Amino acid sequence: MGEFDLITRYFKRPATRSPLGVGDDCALLAPAAGMQLAVSSDMLVEGRHFLSTVEPARLGYKALAVNLSDLAACGAKPLAFTLALALPGVDEPWLEGFSRGLFALADAHGCELVGGDTTRGPLNICITVFGEVPAGAALLRSGARAGDDLWVSGSLGDARLALEVFRGTLSLPADAFAQARTRMEQPTPRVALGQALRGIATSAVDVSDGLIGDLGHILASSRVGATLDADATTALIAVDTTGLPAEALRTCALSGGDDYELVFTAPASACDAVLQAGVNSATRVTRIGRIEADAGLRIVDAGGAPVSQRFGSFDHFV
Amino acid sequence: MGEFDLITRYFKRPATRSPLGVGDDCALLAPAAGMQLAVSSDMLVEGRHFLSTVEPARLGYKALAVNLSDLAACGAKPLAFTLALALPGVDEPWLEGFSRGLFALADAHGCELVGGDTTRGPLNICITVFGEVPAGAALLRSGARAGDDLWVSGSLGDARLALEVFRGTLSLPADAFAQARTRMEQPTPRVALGQALRGIATSAVDVSDGLIGDLGHILASSRVGATLDADATTALIAVDTTGLPAEALRTCALSGGDDYELVFTAPASACDAVLQAGVNSATRVTRIGRIEADAGLRIVDAGGAPVSQRFGSFDHFV
CATH class of the missing domain: 3.90.650.10 (PurM-like C-terminal domain)
Structure with missing residues (x-):
């Protein structure tokens, strides 16, 4: 199975909210009027962020969950994400489980996969997530006051x-x-x-x-x-x-x-x-x-x- | 040197265009009225996208260049990017060269680093880039017509x-x-x-x-x-x-x-x-x-x- 077949089989789904889905050079996002886009990237590496024994579906879930957690900390509503994946090889049962766990959580939060990259290499999962928050309303780290x-x-x-x-x-x-x-x-x-x-x-x-x-x-x-x-x-x-x-x-x-x-x-x-x-x-x-x-x-x-x-x-x- | 010192020393710079720079849970982006945000992610792995002999400054440059190329293919103007980096260890000369090459190209295109992640692991560079394009004006792959x-x-x-x-x-x-x-x-x-x-x-x-x-x-x-x-x-x-x-x-x-x-x-x-x-x-x-x-x-x-x-x-x- 080649790179594009792999993407089509496990990661391409019809675009809903995004003006463009997976498969062009860029995805296009249009936050609603008055909204800012909150963006966060997390990279997961075997042995540091997960054990080699983890079920692929749980790993797919967790890779997105840690990114959604960053949106949560800003008070942002999830919109979309990109997935970049380095894989040691094509392991179809692994890909099936990983994508199933990933999309289960994505669907629960209405968060759409809009693009990404796949390459061969030591297992590495990098997700960038996008959410929206009314301009000026994001929760920041800098607002705590004495007495809170x-x-x-x-x-x-x-x-x-x-x-x-x-x-x-x-x-x-x-x-x-x-x-x-x-x-x-x-x-x-x-x-x-x-x-x-x-x-x-x-x-x-x-x-x-x-x-x-x-x-x-x-x-x-x-x-x-x-x-x-x-x-x-x-x-x-x-x-x-x-x-x-x-x-x-x-x-x-x-x-x-x-x-x-x-x-x-x-x-x-x-x-x-x-x-x-x-x-x-x-x-x-x-x-x-x-x-x-x-x-x-x-x-x-x-x-x-x-x-x-x-x-x-x-x-x-x- | 710890993870946060590493980020501060090599990758944190004052925010200019983005409402928030490196260092909160999310970066915030606000495309101008009538603009769509074009988004692309590319992951670079040693031995596949670059040789181990490459100068770090050239690698920093290339990691962003291949992402800017995706924006170019959509006709989008670069705005910002996130950088997720897995490193085998803290190699200060490498980090100095990598960040110098990266920021030289970023500055040439007015493209601001707004967030990311660093972790220990086999060398892996994942950049997600953001550009803006007037709604409906993005160049797509699907518009070629017979006779063009x-x-x-x-x-x-x-x-x-x-x-x-x-x-x-x-x-x-x-x-x-x-x-x-x-x-x-x-x-x-x-x-x-x-x-x-x-x-x-x-x-x-x-x-x-x-x-x-x-x-x-x-x-x-x-x-x-x-x-x-x-x-x-x-x-x-x-x-x-x-x-x-x-x-x-x-x-x-x-x-x-x-x-x-x-x-x-x-x-x-x-x-x-x-x-x-x-x-x-x-x-x-x-x-x-x-x-x-x-x-x-x-x-x-x-x-x-x-x-x-x-x-x-x-x-x-x-």
């Missing part, structure tokens, strides 16, 4: 728990592992919540490298500090962690990575509006701290005492 | 000649090799010509996989055929090829690949307008054939006799 509450969506730490089980440093009962593995392989991008938070949240970021590291981007961009409740955060681990050491659980929840939840800030007066945005988007939201004028991040336990444990943030080059 | 002239910009075959010298199948004098190698490593995207052809050309495509293969996309999309003058095409090789076999020269010019010229069609009555577009964009344009109602491509010599030589087109999976 600090919130996070959904659950935290489960993906890292699954990874540690794969690495053999922790063990979980089969049910809990299966649940954690699904969180690692099929994270839920918080697309509806992100849009519901427009006009309410003062800043937002998605948690890909770990809560502490990604929160750090908000603190740096907004030139503020924060106090974070470690116990409230660790309580957001979804799977049953009975018997696991408290320190490991804090590491997973606070700096685990691969969560694809939204961490965001909002004025204390907007608390009810945040809770309503959570209800409207069927997404749990939890208050885990407060923004303060003093620079730096202070991590405390439920009683307010400082937590001395040290945490890292995922960095591809450290 | 078939045109090509610039020169053809030099990049393939350089590749064959690297492979040891041909030899060239040092001067000619240097010139051919520059064509391979630093192709000129025909951005100004593409825009000048809006409203004149009936179809266009850029020559990346070889003239015959890429012309085939126009013929298939437009449901037409063509006659191509092989001798007029081979005459477009820029370097001195004295002594090289005629068959090899035809292969290079007609199916060589990596040319990044525009092949396009226009009504015979628009001949003067095409020539003027070439003058206005300081780009040579040459008539090399004619579009016909009969499907298929007929390759003839200067005397009109059929050329029996067989040609392939580059395909990453064949």
Whole structure:
């Protein structure tokens, strides 16, 4: 099977929203009047972003999910994406599974594949996603203010728990592992919540490298500090962690990575509006701290005492 | 050096046109009223799109050039791009050279880096480029009509000649090799010509996989055929090829690949307008054939006799 047959068989579908579908030199996009286009690119590499054992359908899902998560963090509505794919060879069952998982999530969000590239090479998946947001309404990292509450969506730490089980440093009962593995392989991008938070949240970021590291981007961009409740955060681990050491659980929840939840800030007066945005988007939201004028991040336990444990943030080059 | 330091040092520059520069979850783009956004993604892999011996600055240049060439083929004006980069490690001289070559071409076209991703992995460069074109004015592959002239910009075959010298199948004098190698490593995207052809050309495509293969996309999309003058095409090789076999020269010019010229069609009555577009964009344009109602491509010599030589087109999976 040649390159163009491969594209036609697995990735070409009739264009709906875009003026032009897959197959010309460029795709054409026309955001509606008054809308800005939000754009994000993520590249996934085997052994770093996914394990070689992952089911192709779950990988196709995840490759798009991590990009949709960036749109969610901006409050943008997904529109379209391009897919560039380097493949070691033509593996039809793999392509069938990958494209099935990819399109299942794309269809759930009305996000259309409009173009891309395929080449032979070490497995590499690069998606660029496009969303639209009313001009000036995008959620940024730079809007947090002292006194704002600090919130996070959904659950935290489960993906890292699954990874540690794969690495053999922790063990979980089969049910809990299966649940954690699904969180690692099929994270839920918080697309509806992100849009519901427009006009309410003062800043937002998605948690890909770990809560502490990604929160750090908000603190740096907004030139503020924060106090974070470690116990409230660790309580957001979804799977049953009975018997696991408290320190490991804090590491997973606070700096685990691969969560694809939204961490965001909002004025204390907007608390009810945040809770309503959570209800409207069927997404749990939890208050885990407060923004303060003093620079730096202070991590405390439920009683307010400082937590001395040290945490890292995922960095591809450290 | 960590991932964020790497981005800051080599890839972060102040935003100018985009409402937001590198460093938030998404970049924001706002095409002007009445404009469509043209989008294209290309992925470059070592050993397939470039040799390991290429200078980093030339590679940075080429990675963007092949994407700008797609915009040119649509008649779009470059606006912005995202860069996703997988690197085996942090090699500062390489990064310095790569980013210098990349930004030199970006600046020459007013095309701004607005976001991207960096990760560790086998070297892989994925750029998604954005341009704007008045709604409905994009050059497509599907507009060629019987009776149209078939045109090509610039020169053809030099990049393939350089590749064959690297492979040891041909030899060239040092001067000619240097010139051919520059064509391979630093192709000129025909951005100004593409825009000048809006409203004149009936179809266009850029020559990346070889003239015959890429012309085939126009013929298939437009449901037409063509006659191509092989001798007029081979005459477009820029370097001195004295002594090289005629068959090899035809292969290079007609199916060589990596040319990044525009092949396009226009009504015979628009001949003067095409020539003027070439003058206005300081780009040579040459008539090399004619579009016909009969499907298929007929390759003839200067005397009109059929050329029996067989040609392939580059395909990453064949």
